Amino acid sequence: MRKTVINALLLTxxxxxxxxxxxxxxxxxxxxxxxxxxxxxxxxxxxxxSTTRMDDTDSVLVNRVCDIDSxxxxxxxxxxxxxxxxxxxxxxxxxxxIDTVRVTKTNVPHFESVDCNPMxxxxxxxxxxxxxxxxxxxxxxxxxxxxxxxxxxxxxxxEDNE
Amino acid sequence: MNKTLIAIALGLALSAPxxxxxxxxxxxxxxxxxxxxxxLFRGVSVSADMVGLAQxxxxxxxxxxxxxxVNLRDKFFPIVEVGLGKANAENATTRITYKTSAPYFxxxxxxxxxxxxxxxxxxxxxxxxxxxxxxYDAFSTGVKDPVWxxxxxxxxxxxxxxxxWLEASVGVDAKIFGPIRxxxxxxxxxxxxxxxxxxxxxxxxxGFGKQGGTRLGGTFNVIVxx
Numbered sequence: 001m002r003k004t005v006i007n008a009l010l011l012t013x014x015x016x017x018x019x020x021x022x023x024x025x026x027x028x029x030x031x032x033x034x035x036x037x038x039x040x041x042x043x044x045x046x047x048x049x050s051t052t053r054m055d056d057t058d059s060v061l062v063n064r065v066c067d068i069d070s071x072x073x074x075x076x077x078x079x080x081x082x083x084x085x086x087x088x089x090x091x092x093x094x095x096x097x098i099d100t101v102r103v104t105k106t107n108v109p110h111f112e113s114v115d116c117n118p119m120x121x122x123x124x125x126x127x128x129x130x131x132x133x134x135x136x137x138x139x140x141x142x143x144x145x146x147x148x149x150x151x152x153x154x155x156x157x158x159e160d161n162e
Numbered sequence: 163m164n165k166t167l168i169a170i171a172l173g174l175a176l177s178a179p180x181x182x183x184x185x186x187x188x189x190x191x192x193x194x195x196x197x198x199x200x201x202l203f204r205g206v207s208v209s210a211d212m213v214g215l216a217q218x219x220x221x222x223x224x225x226x227x228x229x230x231x232v233n234l235r236d237k238f239f240p241i242v243e244v245g246l247g248k249a250n251a252e253n254a255t256t257r258i259t260y261k262t263s264a265p266y267f268x269x270x271x272x273x274x275x276x277x278x279x280x281x282x283x284x285x286x287x288x289x290x291x292x293x294x295x296x297x298y299d300a301f302s303t304g305v306k307d308p309v310w311x312x313x314x315x316x317x318x319x320x321x322x323x324x325x326x327w328l329e330a331s332v333g334v335d336a337k338i339f340g341p342i343r344x345x346x347x348x349x350x351x352x353x354x355x356x357x358x359x360x361x362x363x364x365x366x367x368x369g370f371g372k373q374g375g376t377r378l379g380g381t382f383n384v385i386v387x388x
Contacts, residue, residue, distance in 0.1 A: 024374075054311040061309070077307040078314035109318050111300045111362040114253040114260045118305050118316040119362075 025116035026146055032072040033103070033122070033144045036151035038136075041069045045088040045097075045133075049073060052083065066091070072148055075122045080104060088133045088157075097133040103153075104128075105144070121145050124152060133157055200280070204233035207343070207387035213380055214245065222251030223366040227381070231272070236279040239272040239286070247294065247368020257302045258316070264296030266369030268329065286347065288331035294368045295324045300361075321359035325367045328352050335385060343385040351377040 042065075049062040049071065061084070062071050076082050086099045104126040110119045122144035127137050138154045209229045217224030227245035234240070245266050252259040270290030276283065302316040328351070335345020353375050358364050364373045371377045 051309070053309070054307075059309055074309045076310040076312065077305060078312045079310065109300075109316050109361060111258075111318055111365075113363065113365050114251050114256060114258045114300075116258075117256050118258055118302050120316070 025112055028146050028148070029117065029119065031075065031110075031119055031121060031144060031146050032148050033075055033124075033152045034070055034072050034148045034150070035153045035155050036070040036140070037068070038138070038154040038156040041067050042157070043067055044092075045090055047071070048087040048089070050085045050087070058085075064089075070151060075103070075105065075107075075120075075144055077107060077120050080106075086134065099130045099132050099134045101127065101129040101134070101137065110145075119146070127153060131158075200235055202234055204236055205388050206233065207231045207385050209345075209383040209385040211245075211381040211383055213382050218248065223247070223249035225266075225369060227369075229383070231385075233387070236284075237274050239274065239288075241268075241270055241272055241288070241290075243268040243290070243292075245369050247296070247366070249298075249366035249368075251366065257304075258300055259302065260298060260300050260365045262296050262298040262364075262366060262368065264294055264368045266292060266294035266296075268292035268369065270329070270331075272331065272333070282337035284335050284345075286331065286333045286335075288329075288333070288347075290329040290331065290349075291326075292329055292351075292369055293324065293326045294370070295322075296368050297322050298359075298364055298366075300365075318361045321361055321364075323357055323359045323364050323367075325356045325364075325370055325373075326354040327370055328354060333381075335383065337387075341387050343387055344383070345385060346382045347380060349379045349381070351379060 046064045046066040047062060047068070048060060048064050050058045050060045053059050061073055065071065073084060081102055081104045084101045084103070086101060088097045088099070089095070090097075103124055105122040105124045108121045108123060110121045112119065124139055124142040124144060127139055129137050135156045135158045137156075139152070140154050141150045141152050144152055207230075209231065211225070211227040211229075214225035214227045218226070225245045225247040227243060229241055229243040231239050231241040246263065247266055248263045250259070250261050268290040270288055272286040272288035275285045275287055297320050299320065300316075300318040304313045305316045306313045330350045330352075331347050333345055333347025335343045337343050351370055353370070356373075358373070367373050371379055
């Protein structure tokens with residue numbers, strides 16, 4: 001009986017020393033740049049956004065979305081400048097208008113835990129673009145993190161008859 | 163060995179109602195203790211923690227820790243604990259390596275809760291203030307960009323951080339032979355303030371354990387009491 005009690009006490013002691021193990025990685029671990037349409041929803045066009053990969057192939061990041069007020073775009077880990085091709089397709093005429101948006105940024109490593117995948121945050125330093133369909137782009141929040149609630153860029157489009 | 167087990171049992175029984183119960187309702191004069199006449203200074207003890215060594219041997223982090231404790235009337239035990247916390251952890255899945263090595267310090271007091279203060283066994287309740295200033299490195303090679311396809315290095319180096327925390331301690335120790343005592347303690351750590359640096363979080367904090375608001379820990383001490 002005494003041996004049983006001592007064993008139970010030792011087991012309790014061991015359990016006390018084994019701390020609960022949990023992995024505290026953020027639920028939303030994707031670092032994305034949020035672009036908000038400054039004039040409300042994009043209603044007259046469908047939008048496709050692509051970029052050029054390291055091997056010169058295109059990668060579609062956003063595919064033919066419409067009636068949206070914002071989009072989220074990934075940013076590269078190592079490049080100093082990312083180029084995004086915004087392809088606007090008119091819903092009625094089916095005409096394509098393509099604008100190029102270049103985002104210059106710094107890449108800052110971010111550490112949560114050894115259990116979480118390596119992450120890079122970005123600091124937007126400059127934005128340039130062509131003006132075929134896009135009128136202006138304003139930097140609203142230069143910190144690109146996994147908090148996608150605050151828009152990083154505000155994109156204003158030209159009026160249809162401009 | 164038996165004394166060690168008894169010491170462990172005594173500590174676990176600390177929460178038992180019998181030890182917290184008020185004195186009996188019998189004749190107060192009969193239970194009244196004689197005035198304690200021992201000297202204020204009863205000696206000093208030095209101790210080393212074995213749990214930290216075991217952690218270093220069997221896990222990715224751990225600490226070397228020693229303590230100097232003064233015995234006042236066998237009741238009050240002011241204590242200073244000094245340690246060197248080390249981590250060298252690599253996660254096989256994320257391939258991130260985290261390294262740190264830094265000293266930490268604790269200062270506080272233990273109270274002997276035994277009714278007979280001069281017994282070979284002691285049950286302690288204690289509190290500590292602790293702090294550490296440390297730097298960490300986190301790095302990974304060949305981090306592949308899932309969209310663009312490039313591979314780059316992920317390197318965070320020499321991030322200066324600090325942690326300040328309080329510890330509540332419950333422990334026991336027992337005289338084994340001569341000046342040698344063995345004992346253990348369970349620690350509840352509560353962070354007071356921290357600076358995690360400019361790159362997000364820390365992971366292992368020397369003396370505190372894995373970063374967070376609170377942490378449970380423990381020590382198993384080999385003590386030499388003079």
